[in-house]
Amino acid sequence: DIQMTQSPSFLSASVGERVTLNCRASQNINKYLDWYQQKLGEAPKLLIYNTNNLHTGIPSRFSGSGSGTDYTLTISSLQPEDVATYFCLQRYSWLTFGSGTKLEIK
Amino acid sequence: EVQLQESGPGLVKPSQSLSLTCSVTGYSITSNYWGWIRKFPGNKMEWMGYINYSGGTSYDPSLKSRISITRDTSKNQFFLQLNSVTTEDTATYYCARFNYGGYSDYWGQGVMVTVSS
Numbered sequence A: 001d002i003q004m005t006q007s008p009s010f011l012s013a014s015v016g017e018r019v020t021l022n023c024r025a026s027q028n029i030n031k032y033l034d035w036y037q038q039k040l041g042e043a044p045k046l047l048i049y050n051t052n053n054l055h056t057g058i059p060s061r062f063s064g065s066g067s068g069t070d071y072t073l074t075i076s077s078l079q080p081e082d083v084a085t086y087f088c089l090q091r092y093s094w095l096t097f098g099s100g101t102k103l104e105i106k
Numbered sequence B: 001e002v003q004l005q006e007s008g009p010g011l012v013k014p015s016q017s018l019s020l021t022c023s024v025t026g027y028s029i030t031s032n033y034w035g036w037i038r039k040f041p042g043n044k045m046e047w048m049g050y051i052n053y054s055g056g057t058s059y060d061p062s063l064k065s066r067i068s069i070t071r072d073t074s075k076n077q078f079f080l081q082l083n084s085v086t087t088e089d090t091a092t093y094y095c096a097r098f099n100y101g102g103y104s105d106y107w108g109q110g111v112m113v114t115v116s117s
Helices: none
Strands: A004-007 A010-013 A019-025 A033-038 A045-049 A062-067 A070-075 A084-090 A101-105 B003-007 B018-025 B033-039 B045-052 B057-059 B067-072 B077-082 B091-098 B104-107 B111-115
Touching: A004 A084, A010 A019, A019 A033, A019 A084, A019 A101, A033 A062, A045 A062, A045 B104, A070 A084, B003 B091, B003 B104, B018 B033, B018 B091, B018 B111, B033 B067, B045 B067, B045 B077, B057 B067, B077 B091
Parallel strands: A010 A101
Antiparallel strands: A004 A019, A019 A070, A033 A045, A033 A084, A062 A070, A084 A101, B003 B018, B018 B077, B033 B045, B033 B091, B045 B057, B067 B077, B091 B104, B091 B111
16 A cells, blocks of 8 residues: 655644645655645545646645655645645555645744 | 535444445536545545446455445435444545546535444
8 A cells, every 4th residue: 555644744834934745655656646625624625636737726826746756735825714734645556645734824 | 516415324333334425416426436535533534435437336445345335326326335333434434526537626525423332
Protein backbone atom coordinates (compact mmCIF):
# COMPACT_ATOMS: atom_id res chain seq x y z
CA ASP A 1 0.00 0.00 0.00
CA ILE A 2 1.11 3.55 -0.71
CA GLN A 3 1.35 5.61 2.47
CA MET A 4 0.75 9.36 2.41
CA THR A 5 2.47 11.56 4.99
CA GLN A 6 0.97 15.02 5.26
CA SER A 7 2.64 17.95 7.02
CA PRO A 8 2.23 19.94 9.07
CA SER A 9 -0.75 18.52 10.93
CA PHE A 10 -1.60 21.98 12.23
CA LEU A 11 -0.80 25.42 10.83
CA SER A 12 -1.61 28.89 12.11
CA ALA A 13 -0.99 31.79 9.72
CA SER A 14 -1.96 35.41 9.24
CA VAL A 15 -4.39 36.79 6.70
CA GLY A 16 -2.49 37.61 3.52
CA GLU A 17 0.34 35.19 4.31
CA ARG A 18 1.56 32.60 1.82
CA VAL A 19 0.87 29.10 3.12
CA THR A 20 2.39 25.80 2.01
CA LEU A 21 1.04 22.35 2.83
CA ASN A 22 2.90 19.15 1.98
CA CYS A 23 2.20 15.54 1.13
CA ARG A 24 4.83 12.87 0.71
CA ALA A 25 4.09 9.47 -0.80
CA SER A 26 5.93 6.30 0.13
CA GLN A 27 6.61 5.71 -3.58
CA ASN A 28 6.30 7.53 -6.90
CA ILE A 29 2.64 8.34 -7.58
CA ASN A 30 3.17 9.93 -11.00
CA LYS A 31 1.26 13.12 -10.18
CA TYR A 32 -1.98 11.26 -9.36
CA LEU A 33 -2.50 13.54 -6.39
CA ASP A 34 -5.54 15.59 -5.47
CA TRP A 35 -6.17 18.16 -2.74
CA TYR A 36 -9.40 18.72 -0.83
CA GLN A 37 -10.68 21.32 1.61
CA GLN A 38 -13.13 20.38 4.33
CA LYS A 39 -14.82 22.93 6.53
CA LEU A 40 -16.49 21.88 9.75
CA GLY A 41 -19.76 20.07 9.07
CA GLU A 42 -19.43 20.35 5.30
CA ALA A 43 -18.66 17.96 2.47
CA PRO A 44 -15.05 17.84 1.28
CA LYS A 45 -14.46 20.14 -1.67
CA LEU A 46 -12.05 19.34 -4.49
CA LEU A 47 -9.44 22.07 -4.94
CA ILE A 48 -6.73 20.59 -7.15
CA TYR A 49 -6.58 17.41 -9.22
CA ASN A 50 -3.65 15.67 -10.87
CA THR A 51 -1.16 17.72 -8.85
CA ASN A 52 -1.66 21.13 -10.45
CA ASN A 53 -5.07 21.44 -12.09
CA LEU A 54 -7.40 23.93 -10.43
CA HIS A 55 -10.94 22.56 -10.14
CA THR A 56 -13.79 24.64 -11.54
CA GLY A 57 -14.74 27.59 -9.36
CA ILE A 58 -11.73 27.40 -7.06
CA PRO A 59 -9.98 30.74 -6.47
CA SER A 60 -6.64 31.21 -8.19
CA ARG A 61 -4.86 31.78 -4.87
CA PHE A 62 -4.83 27.98 -4.58
CA SER A 63 -2.18 26.13 -6.56
CA GLY A 64 -0.53 22.74 -6.55
CA SER A 65 2.84 21.40 -7.56
CA GLY A 66 5.04 18.39 -7.22
CA SER A 67 6.25 15.20 -8.79
CA GLY A 68 7.49 11.78 -7.83
CA THR A 69 6.83 11.42 -4.11
CA ASP A 70 6.57 15.08 -2.99
CA TYR A 71 3.59 17.36 -3.51
CA THR A 72 2.59 20.82 -2.30
CA LEU A 73 -0.58 22.86 -1.99
CA THR A 74 0.05 26.60 -1.82
CA ILE A 75 -2.34 29.35 -0.82
CA SER A 76 -0.76 32.53 -2.11
CA SER A 77 -2.61 34.92 0.18
CA LEU A 78 -4.50 33.37 3.07
CA GLN A 79 -8.10 34.53 3.49
CA PRO A 80 -10.37 34.09 6.53
CA GLU A 81 -12.64 31.75 4.57
CA ASP A 82 -9.71 29.38 4.03
CA VAL A 83 -9.94 28.13 7.62
CA ALA A 84 -10.47 24.40 7.14
CA THR A 85 -8.79 21.03 7.15
CA TYR A 86 -6.94 20.16 3.95
CA PHE A 87 -6.13 16.63 2.86
CA CYS A 88 -4.41 15.00 -0.06
CA LEU A 89 -5.40 11.86 -1.93
CA GLN A 90 -3.25 9.65 -4.15
CA ARG A 91 -4.91 7.67 -6.98
CA TYR A 92 -1.90 5.99 -8.51
CA SER A 93 -2.53 2.70 -6.77
CA TRP A 94 -5.95 2.26 -5.21
CA LEU A 95 -6.67 5.36 -3.15
CA THR A 96 -4.99 6.51 0.04
CA PHE A 97 -5.36 9.73 1.95
CA GLY A 98 -3.11 12.03 3.86
CA SER A 99 -3.89 12.59 7.53
CA GLY A 100 -4.87 16.23 7.01
CA THR A 101 -3.63 19.71 7.89
CA LYS A 102 -5.81 21.89 10.08
CA LEU A 103 -5.35 25.51 9.02
CA GLU A 104 -6.27 28.38 11.28
CA ILE A 105 -5.93 32.15 11.23
CA LYS A 106 -3.39 33.61 13.62
CA GLU B 1 -25.77 20.79 -9.56
CA VAL B 2 -24.66 17.35 -8.45
CA GLN B 3 -25.57 16.62 -4.85
CA LEU B 4 -25.04 13.51 -2.75
CA GLN B 5 -26.67 12.77 0.58
CA GLU B 6 -25.90 9.86 2.86
CA SER B 7 -28.52 8.34 5.14
CA GLY B 8 -28.78 5.41 7.50
CA PRO B 9 -28.76 4.39 11.15
CA GLY B 10 -26.33 6.21 13.37
CA LEU B 11 -25.90 3.25 15.73
CA VAL B 12 -25.18 -0.37 14.84
CA LYS B 13 -24.49 -3.25 17.20
CA PRO B 14 -21.30 -5.29 16.91
CA SER B 15 -21.54 -8.32 14.60
CA GLN B 16 -24.50 -6.79 12.75
CA SER B 17 -24.52 -5.23 9.30
CA LEU B 18 -24.14 -1.55 8.55
CA SER B 19 -26.36 -0.34 5.71
CA LEU B 20 -26.17 3.13 4.22
CA THR B 21 -27.85 4.86 1.29
CA CYS B 22 -26.43 7.58 -0.93
CA SER B 23 -29.10 9.57 -2.74
CA VAL B 24 -27.86 11.45 -5.79
CA THR B 25 -29.55 14.42 -7.43
CA GLY B 26 -28.52 16.40 -10.48
CA TYR B 27 -26.73 13.52 -12.20
CA SER B 28 -27.46 9.95 -13.18
CA ILE B 29 -25.59 7.16 -11.43
CA THR B 30 -25.60 5.28 -14.73
CA SER B 31 -22.65 7.46 -15.62
CA ASN B 32 -19.31 7.77 -13.84
CA TYR B 33 -18.19 5.95 -10.71
CA TRP B 34 -19.73 6.18 -7.24
CA GLY B 35 -17.80 5.38 -4.14
CA TRP B 36 -17.75 5.12 -0.39
CA ILE B 37 -15.06 6.58 1.85
CA ARG B 38 -14.90 6.66 5.63
CA LYS B 39 -13.14 8.84 8.16
CA PHE B 40 -12.24 7.35 11.51
CA PRO B 41 -12.04 9.17 14.83
CA GLY B 42 -8.57 10.68 14.74
CA ASN B 43 -9.12 11.67 11.08
CA LYS B 44 -7.62 8.74 9.18
CA MET B 45 -9.53 8.30 5.92
CA GLU B 46 -10.06 5.07 4.01
CA TRP B 47 -11.44 4.38 0.55
CA MET B 48 -13.85 1.47 0.73
CA GLY B 49 -14.96 0.82 -2.84
CA TYR B 50 -17.05 1.93 -5.75
CA ILE B 51 -19.77 0.94 -8.19
CA ASN B 52 -19.45 2.05 -11.77
CA TYR B 53 -21.83 3.21 -14.49
CA SER B 54 -22.68 -0.36 -15.52
CA GLY B 55 -22.97 -1.78 -12.01
CA GLY B 56 -19.49 -3.23 -11.76
CA THR B 57 -17.78 -2.97 -8.40
CA SER B 58 -14.31 -2.68 -6.93
CA TYR B 59 -13.48 -2.96 -3.25
CA ASP B 60 -10.52 -2.25 -1.05
CA PRO B 61 -8.85 -5.65 -0.50
CA SER B 62 -8.92 -5.27 3.27
CA LEU B 63 -12.73 -5.08 3.19
CA LYS B 64 -13.48 -7.41 0.33
CA SER B 65 -14.96 -10.20 2.44
CA ARG B 66 -17.35 -7.87 4.29
CA ILE B 67 -18.43 -5.19 1.83
CA SER B 68 -21.07 -4.92 -0.84
CA ILE B 69 -21.98 -1.87 -2.91
CA THR B 70 -25.19 -2.02 -4.92
CA ARG B 71 -27.51 0.45 -6.61
CA ASP B 72 -31.09 1.24 -7.58
CA THR B 73 -31.00 3.21 -10.80
CA SER B 74 -34.75 3.90 -10.69
CA LYS B 75 -34.22 5.87 -7.48
CA ASN B 76 -30.76 7.15 -8.44
CA GLN B 77 -29.34 5.72 -5.22
CA PHE B 78 -26.45 3.48 -4.35
CA PHE B 79 -25.88 1.54 -1.17
CA LEU B 80 -23.19 0.34 1.18
CA GLN B 81 -23.47 -2.82 3.21
CA LEU B 82 -20.69 -3.74 5.61
CA ASN B 83 -21.10 -7.03 7.42
CA SER B 84 -19.85 -8.26 10.77
CA VAL B 85 -19.04 -4.81 12.06
CA THR B 86 -16.87 -4.16 15.09
CA THR B 87 -16.16 -1.05 17.10
CA GLU B 88 -13.32 -0.38 14.67
CA ASP B 89 -15.90 0.39 11.98
CA THR B 90 -17.05 3.45 13.92
CA ALA B 91 -16.52 6.32 11.48
CA THR B 92 -18.09 9.03 9.40
CA TYR B 93 -19.11 7.53 6.07
CA TYR B 94 -19.06 9.58 2.88
CA CYS B 95 -20.33 8.85 -0.59
CA ALA B 96 -18.67 10.50 -3.56
CA ARG B 97 -18.67 10.71 -7.33
CA PHE B 98 -15.54 9.83 -9.25
CA ASN B 99 -15.49 11.24 -12.74
CA TYR B 100 -13.92 9.70 -15.84
CA GLY B 101 -10.72 11.61 -15.10
CA GLY B 102 -10.44 9.40 -12.03
CA TYR B 103 -10.71 12.06 -9.37
CA SER B 104 -13.60 12.65 -6.99
CA ASP B 105 -15.35 15.94 -7.64
CA TYR B 106 -18.47 15.68 -5.48
CA TRP B 107 -18.93 14.35 -1.96
CA GLY B 108 -21.80 14.09 0.46
CA GLN B 109 -21.63 15.69 3.89
CA GLY B 110 -21.15 12.35 5.57
CA VAL B 111 -23.06 10.34 8.14
CA MET B 112 -21.60 9.33 11.47
CA VAL B 113 -22.01 5.67 12.40
CA THR B 114 -21.16 4.32 15.82
CA VAL B 115 -20.74 0.61 16.43
CA SER B 116 -21.61 -0.12 20.01
CA SER B 117 -23.66 -2.53 22.05
